[in-house]
Amino acid sequence: MRRKIFIAVTIIICFLLQSTVFQRLSFVSISPNLLIVVTAAFGFMRGRKEGLFVGFFCGLLMDVFFGPVLGIYALLYMYVGFINGIFKKIFYPEDVKLPIFLMAVSDLSFNIIIYFGMFLFRGRFEFGYYFVHVMIPELVYTMIVAVVIYFILLKINQKLEEIEKRSAKKFV
Amino acid sequence: MKRKKNKKFPTKYILLIMTVFCVIIIFSSVTKEVSSGPVGKVAGAVILPMQKGLNRIGSALNLRADNLASKKELQEENSQLKEQIADLEEQLSRVSLEQYELESLRELYKLDQSYDQYDKVAANVVGKETGNWFSTFLIDKGSKDGIEIGDNVIADGGLVGIVTDTGNNYAKIRAIIDDTSNVSATNLSTSDNCIVNGSLRTMNERQQLEVSDMRDKDNKAKAGDQLVTSSISDRYLPGIPIGYLTEVNEDSNKLTKSGYLATVVDFEHLEKVLVIQHTKDYSDALDN
Numbered sequence: 001m002r003r004k005i006f007i008a009v010t011i012i013i014c015f016l017l018q019s020t021v022f023q024r025l026s027f028v029s030i031s032p033n034l035l036i037v038v039t040a041a042f043g044f045m046r047g048r049k050e051g052l053f054v055g056f057f058c059g060l061l062m063d064v065f066f067g068p069v070l071g072i073y074a075l076l077y078m079y080v081g082f083i084n085g086i087f088k089k090i091f092y093p094e095d096v097k098l099p100i101f102l103m104a105v106s107d108l109s110f111n112i113i114i115y116f117g118m119f120l121f122r123g124r125f126e127f128g129y130y131f132v133h134v135m136i137p138e139l140v141y142t143m144i145v146a147v148v149i150y151f152i153l154l155k156i157n158q159k160l161e162e163i164e165k166r167s168a169k170k171f172v
Numbered sequence: 173m174k175r176k177k178n179k180k181f182p183t184k185y186i187l188l189i190m191t192v193f194c195v196i197i198i199f200s201s202v203t204k205e206v207s208s209g210p211v212g213k214v215a216g217a218v219i220l221p222m223q224k225g226l227n228r229i230g231s232a233l234n235l236r237a238d239n240l241a242s243k244k245e246l247q248e249e250n251s252q253l254k255e256q257i258a259d260l261e262e263q264l265s266r267v268s269l270e271q272y273e274l275e276s277l278r279e280l281y282k283l284d285q286s287y288d289q290y291d292k293v294a295a296n297v298v299g300k301e302t303g304n305w306f307s308t309f310l311i312d313k314g315s316k317d318g319i320e321i322g323d324n325v326i327a328d329g330g331l332v333g334i335v336t337d338t339g340n341n342y343a344k345i346r347a348i349i350d351d352t353s354n355v356s357a358t359n360l361s362t363s364d365n366c367i368v369n370g371s372l373r374t375m376n377e378r379q380q381l382e383v384s385d386m387r388d389k390d391n392k393a394k395a396g397d398q399l400v401t402s403s404i405s406d407r408y409l410p411g412i413p414i415g416y417l418t419e420v421n422e423d424s425n426k427l428t429k430s431g432y433l434a435t436v437v438d439f440e441h442l443e444k445v446l447v448i449q450h451t452k453d454y455s456d457a458l459d460n
Binding site for chain 2: 012015016017018019020021023024028029030031033035047048049052056060061062064065066068069070071072074075078079082085111114115118119122124126129130133134137138
């Protein structure tokens with residue numbers, strides 16, 4: 001229960017920040033993608049199932065307010081969470097390289113899929129342009145913000161896991 | 173215990189079920205134009221008030237950043253603006269003459285068909301699209317205040333976009349700078365029709381929109397012409413200013429022209445908008 005509330009609050013805070021404050025703080029009209037950071041982080045910290053659901057709800061929130069079609073972001077984010085969850089086996093909290101790498105790949109592949117799904121088929125063929133002017137700037141900006149968010153999430157997650165372990169021991 | 177549970181119901185199947193679920197939602201929202209419905213209601217009630225508050229912080233931060241613009245830039249801008257004022261004053265005198273003429277003609281024809289006559293609702297922009305691909309945003313008024321899907325949205329006397337979805341206390345607006353947006357427009361000085369295409373690329377490169385399919389037999393269209401929404405559009409009310417042509421080029425087919433357009437509205441700093449409570453036939457409004 002405690003964990004569910006924590007996740008809900010995290011998603012809502014990140015969504016709010018992303019749709020308001022970070023839109024104002026955008027450089028050359030590019031803003032970071034916090035929700036993908038949250039989704040990926042929960043994926044590799046907690047496993048496939050939790051990543052899947054966190055992703056689904058992040059995406060659903062975006063769909064309801066901004067999506068071109070209801071359900072499309074939910075689907076994409078869900079897969080991002082699930083695939084990141086596979087890497088839980090090789091995830092160690094002390095190692096920063098893997099999380100950063102995973103989040104970068106998530107953000108990039110997410111954008112590439114959006115490009116192919118929603119831009120290419122409308123005759124916007126200049127992949128190179130969009131890659132350099134939209135995806136790469138977003139990636140860089142997202143990674144800068146991701147480092148901060150990731151460490152906050154990691155600390156809170158470790159605390160939560162400790163508490164959960166303790167209460168589990170009590171029952172034994 | 174937990175491991176047993178997992179074995180009973182592997183994550184793979186959950187993924188499969190959720191995927192099917194998502195696909196069903198996507199199809200139903202594409203084919204039946206189902207709006208966000210109950211989820212939207214709940215989310216709107218929870219998220220919107222918070223968004224409003226945070227947005228204020230955002231605009232405060234934005235102001236702070238704007239204040240840091242250097243003195244030199246400001247001086248340069250000042251001299252440029254002075255030139256512009258001189259230009260505009262000249263234009264104004266010309267326009268006021270024309271306006272006088274227009275009014276007298278209108279009186280003659282009793283043609284009061286501009287958008288002034290419709291009821292409008294003022295609303296604040298509370299959130300912008302979270303990705304970098306599309307330009308949609310949220311306002312803090314919804315169906316409760318009489319906003320319907322297909323309502324046109326204006327600000328600073330120019331066209332902003334169209335309402336594509338409404339909740340109880342919020343409405344989703346697709347801006348004309350969105351990559352999927354197309355507006356049928358008329359050139360005021362030649363009364364030729366054309367299409368104004370929203371484009372992520374030209375917005376990024378030059379903060380302008382694309383204009384295409386402009387028929388201009390007499391070669392009269394030139395930079396500086398004003399474009400307004402055309403009367404043949406089935407979504408936009410006629411006569412709303414969109415922007416000014418900045419460049420006109422002949423297409424390779426030698427029949428039509430294309431070019432670029434600078435919008436009247438400053439989309440970077442959009443905060444207050446007016447929603448016109450009168451819709452044209454909006455059956456196609458959600459197609460894109």
